[in-house]
Amino acid sequence: MAFFFIPDYLTIFAPKSERMELLDGKETARIIKAEIAQQVKARKAEGKKIPHLAAILVGTDGGSMTYIANKLKSCEECGFESTLMRYDDSVSEEVLLNKVKQLNEDKSIDGFIVQLPLPAHIDEMKVTLAIDPQKDVDGFHPMNLGKMALNLPGFVSATPSGIIELIRRNNLETAGKKCVIIGRSNIVGMPLSIMLSQNTEPGNCTVTLAHSQTVNLKEICLTADIIIAALGQPNFVTADMVKDGAVIIDVGTTRVQDSTKVSGWKLVGDVKFDEVAPKCSYISPVPGGVGPMTIASLMMNTLKAMDLKGK
Amino acid sequence: MAFFFIPDYLTIFAPKSERMELLDGKETARIIKAEIAQQVKARKAEGKKIPHLAAILVGTDGGSMTYIANKLKSCEECGFESTLMRYDDSVSEEVLLNKVKQLNEDKSIDGFIVQLPLPAHIDEMKVTLAIDPQKDVDGFHPMNLGKMALNLPGFVSATPSGIIELIRRNNLETAGKKCVIIGRSNIVGMPLSIMLSQNTEPGNCTVTLAHSQTVNLKEICLTADIIIAALGQPNFVTADMVKDGAVIIDVGTTRVQDSTKVSGWKLVGDVKFDEVAPKCSYISPVPGGVGPMTIASLMMNTLKAMDLKGK
Numbered sequence: 001m002a003f004f005f006i007p008d009y010l011t012i013f014a015p016k017s018e019r020m021e022l023l024d025g026k027e028t029a030r031i032i033k034a035e036i037a038q039q040v041k042a043r044k045a046e047g048k049k050i051p052h053l054a055a056i057l058v059g060t061d062g063g064s065m066t067y068i069a070n071k072l073k074s075c076e077e078c079g080f081e082s083t084l085m086r087y088d089d090s091v092s093e094e095v096l097l098n099k100v101k102q103l104n105e106d107k108s109i110d111g112f113i114v115q116l117p118l119p120a121h122i123d124e125m126k127v128t129l130a131i132d133p134q135k136d137v138d139g140f141h142p143m144n145l146g147k148m149a150l151n152l153p154g155f156v157s158a159t160p161s162g163i164i165e166l167i168r169r170n171n172l173e174t175a176g177k178k179c180v181i182i183g184r185s186n187i188v189g190m191p192l193s194i195m196l197s198q199n200t201e202p203g204n205c206t207v208t209l210a211h212s213q214t215v216n217l218k219e220i221c222l223t224a225d226i227i228i229a230a231l232g233q234p235n236f237v238t239a240d241m242v243k244d245g246a247v248i249i250d251v252g253t254t255r256v257q258d259s260t261k262v263s264g265w266k267l268v269g270d271v272k273f274d275e276v277a278p279k280c281s282y283i284s285p286v287p288g289g290v291g292p293m294t295i296a297s298l299m300m301n302t303l304k305a306m307d308l309k310g311k
Numbered sequence: 312m313a314f315f316f317i318p319d320y321l322t323i324f325a326p327k328s329e330r331m332e333l334l335d336g337k338e339t340a341r342i343i344k345a346e347i348a349q350q351v352k353a354r355k356a357e358g359k360k361i362p363h364l365a366a367i368l369v370g371t372d373g374g375s376m377t378y379i380a381n382k383l384k385s386c387e388e389c390g391f392e393s394t395l396m397r398y399d400d401s402v403s404e405e406v407l408l409n410k411v412k413q414l415n416e417d418k419s420i421d422g423f424i425v426q427l428p429l430p431a432h433i434d435e436m437k438v439t440l441a442i443d444p445q446k447d448v449d450g451f452h453p454m455n456l457g458k459m460a461l462n463l464p465g466f467v468s469a470t471p472s473g474i475i476e477l478i479r480r481n482n483l484e485t486a487g488k489k490c491v492i493i494g495r496s497n498i499v500g501m502p503l504s505i506m507l508s509q510n511t512e513p514g515n516c517t518v519t520l521a522h523s524q525t526v527n528l529k530e531i532c533l534t535a536d537i538i539i540a541a542l543g544q545p546n547f548v549t550a551d552m553v554k555d556g557a558v559i560i561d562v563g564t565t566r567v568q569d570s571t572k573v574s575g576w577k578l579v580g581d582v583k584f585d586e587v588a589p590k591c592s593y594i595s596p597v598p599g600g601v602g603p604m605t606i607a608s609l610m611m612n613t614l615k616a617m618d619l620k621g622k
Contacts, residue, residue: 125463145460146453149505150497152436154453176526184508186461194460194505197495197520204524206531209508213515215487220517 029292111137162293183231229270340603422448473604540581
């Protein structure tokens with residue numbers, strides 16, 4: 001990364017857009033969690049209930065176990081109560097649906113999540129639809145997606161709302177900017193395209209939602225002030241697709257074999273960071289970008305779930 | 312419209328994209344309604360229940376009265392039962408909400424609509440949220456919007472689904488096409504942007520959602536294979552914004568004073584038809600384009616509501 005060896009006096013005198021700044025999701029998430037912890041502490045001091053997140057984990061998928069572990073650790077950092085319910089891969093849909101029903105009714109639980117993916121014999125959408133939208137802190141329920149699209153209060157799924165929060169806390173300008181989102185998934189690209197199009201702050205972008213059937217993607221990306229890569233293909237976005245001074249947000253987190261790591265793998269984003277970063281005004285790294293913000297959002301949603309419950 | 316005077320032998324030998332074809336919504340809607348009428352007739356012959364649409368109309372707004380009259384007339388054409396409930400402008404929110412509740416519970420009613428806009432003292436969203444999503448044939452409830460976004464069965468609001476149907480029935484190619492939608496309203500632009508982005512047929516467009524804060528709109532429109540104008544500004548889209556061979560769908564229906572008409576007004580679209588049409592491969596007129604398709608969609612939704620009820 002030659003960029004980092006440019007002497008300081010050069011970067012100081014360069015126009016702002018020519019100096020790349022990291023969108024440090026790890027640090028931003030730390031600040032958010034510290035703010036939440038403060039609020040929880042204050043509630044505790046007043047003798048009030050503290051937020052309680054429950055999580056259902058089925059099976060032993062490595063990625064899922066890591067995600068859940070990070071979420072539970074974040075609960076601890078925020079001062080939340082948390083409960084993990086684990087099931088074997090062979091658990092029946094019925095048992096899972098009954099658990100969901102029980103959690104819906106359990107007044108001590110403010111919000112809960114069912115870690116996806118679920119084994120093939122279980123209908124994920126059926127499980128999602130069974131969750132009380134008021135406790136659906138993952139924001140995957142159609143009722144919450146619809147409310148988000150209509151700008152009504154509800155839960156927005158954690159990755160898009162984490163990205164919005166990362167944009168907000170870094171004071172990035174969005175109004176009137178051309179934003180290209182690559183990837184139309186139900187949990188990232190599609191909802192994010194709606195959010196960034198809305199008449200909100202951040203928002204008011206002119207959003208283009210690109211996907212596997214998009215023609216001339218490179219040309220489209222070259223017109224973008226903001227590129228959000230959320231397709232799950234390591235190193236997909238290359239320097240020739242990015243205009244000078246663009247903002248790049250990398251949502252990709254693919255596990256790629258790496259024998260130099262104790263774990264045997266490393267997380268790789270959708271953006272070829274080394275070559276793209278020098279062209280950007282801002283870029284989020286992987287790891288340490290969107291990932292930690294996703295978890296911070298889940299914590300914000302859980303706090304909100306508790307606040308909503310009284311209403 | 313000089314275009315119409317080009318001798319036939321010229322248009323015959325011109326490449327396809329240089330020959331403009333009308334997207335005749337009136338005729339397409341007529342065909343759809345005739346198909347529905349056939350189905351209803353067959354049901355009737357079998358002694359089965361026929362679809363029943365109810366409509367609530369508040370006040371005496373000219374536009375609303377015309378829309379409702381057209382919807383009821385279409386019910387008749389389709390062989391549906393219909394019931395109109397009218398209220399004075401001064402009706403309380405409570406009375407309206409009670410009516411909605413009653414219609415939700417009334418087993419003889421398959422679907423119902425509350426004609427918008429409502430008087431200022433009534434919270435439109437509160438009324439929309441009170442409608443049973445299973446009877447919400449206007450598709451305005453967040454649950455139906457969310458289901459549409461997740462590609463789950465439900466009701467899609469009538470204008471976007473009418474546009475999709477107009478595209479489908481005219482066999483327009485959409486996969487990989489660049490589509491610019493102008494206008495981000497909750498009932499047209501925003502849901503349509505999701506639908507045309509989905510991995511469906513029609514669908515798979517690369518959609519850009521433009522709005523009042525979009526910069527360089529003309530330049531963006533010039534890259535579009537398909538332009539959908541849904542901002543409600545008469546004659547907004549001009550020839551210089553349209554590339555040769557583009558498909559233009561005009562959703563605008565603004566009432567503009569016209570002393571030559573008995574009514575004193577005429578409907579004007581968002582597209583300057585006379586100058587844009589000669590550049591297009593396909594264009595929908597106003598009136599007779601999207602408007603009749605919207606009503607045909609409402610009829611399709613009502614038929615679907617009855618079919619869903621048994622399940």
